[in-house]
Amino acid sequence: xxxxxxxxxxxxxxxxxxxxxxxxxxxxxxxxxxxxxxxxxxxxxxxxxxxxxxxxxxxxxxxxxxxxxxxxxxxxxxxxxxxxxxxxxxxxxxxxxxxxxxxxxxxxxxxxxxxxxxxxxxxxxxxxxxxxxxxxxxxxxxxxxxxxxxxxxxxxxxxxxxxxxxxxxxxxxxxxxxxxxxxxxxxxxxxxxxxxxxxxxxxxxxxxxxxxxxxxxxxxxxxxxxxxxxxxxxxxxxxxxxxxxxxxxxxxxxxxxxxxxxxxxxx
Numbered sequence: 001x002x003x004x005x006x007x008x009x010x011x012x013x014x015x016x017x018x019x020x021x022x023x024x025x026x027x028x029x030x031x032x033x034x035x036x037x038x039x040x041x042x043x044x045x046x047x048x049x050x051x052x053x054x055x056x057x058x059x060x061x062x063x064x065x066x067x068x069x070x071x072x073x074x075x076x077x078x079x080x081x082x083x084x085x086x087x088x089x090x091x092x093x094x095x096x097x098x099x100x101x102x103x104x105x106x107x108x109x110x111x112x113x114x115x116x117x118x119x120x121x122x123x124x125x126x127x128x129x130x131x132x133x134x135x136x137x138x139x140x141x142x143x144x145x146x147x148x149x150x151x152x153x154x155x156x157x158x159x160x161x162x163x164x165x166x167x168x169x170x171x172x173x174x175x176x177x178x179x180x181x182x183x184x185x186x187x188x189x190x191x192x193x194x195x196x197x198x199x200x201x202x203x204x205x206x207x208x209x210x211x212x213x214x215x216x217x218x219x220x221x222x223x224x225x226x227x228x229x230x231x232x233x234x235x236x237x238x239x240x241x242x243x244x245x246x247x248x249x250x251x252x253x254x255x256x257x258x259x260x261x262x263x264x265x266x267x
Contacts, residue, residue: 003046004034005230010044012240012263013226014052015137015219017174029069030055046230049223056175060138116209116224121262125203126164128183129155129190137175144168145248147182154196155184163187167243204237208262210245214254221261229265238264 011018024030025042030051032042044052051072058068067083074080131151135143148166155162164185171179183201190198207228211221222240229236246258 003227003230004043005045005226007032007042007044008236009226009229010048010052011173012236013222014049014056015173015175015222016052016056019174024055027065027069029065029072046227049226053219114220115227116211116221118207118209118224118228121206121208123201123203123206126185126201127190128199128201129160129186129196130181130183130199131196132171132179132181134177134179137178140178140180144180144182151182151184151196154193155186155190158191160186160188160190165244166247167241169239169241171239202238202264204264205266206241206262206264207234208260211257211259211261212255213257215257215259218259218261221259225261225263229263234265234267236263237266 033045034043071080071083133143133147162184166184169181171181209221209224211218241262243260
């Protein structure tokens, strides 16, 4: 039986917004595998991960939707590369990014066959210090380091110690306007300073996997969770979380990064 997942699970697993998926359905770019005739609910298959991943990468390079449709409709890899080359010639300022996407084209188009080990864990409620930032996905890498610096500086000034590794929660799913919560589990009360305040991670069941290395291929972790959740007919119970077990830093090589990707769920 083909494993299908609702649009919310597919959106999180592919890091596309629900709004974008509805638009891609409307214009025929990424049509759901099944639409319930009674409710109109959209459901997607595992086989659509590759197409969704290619669309997301091309949109990051600001390739127009009409050209993405041309690339996706190409019959051979050579035709795909020729379409990308035409866009490369028209947008010379993005030459480096287009070369990168061309180099990764075969792996993005390939059917996803690498699945990470997924496990369950139960979390008790955890007190945290948190800081929220709003940014497009393209600007997140520049902001997240300084934001964590402010968060840890405030905790040090208040004499509050982290009780476990820091993390993030993606509170919205629109890559053009993300709201990202940076959090640090703490061992004591945190005084709200107007920007950094106290909160609590809710307890409950999480499904999780470990992503190793830099974040170019983090989609594999999200796809693995999406598949696991869909196969067991679970329902997301909150935003996905990234827990930085070995976090980026000046003395840490990217291949040493170790991140737990976790998703609260309910039956």
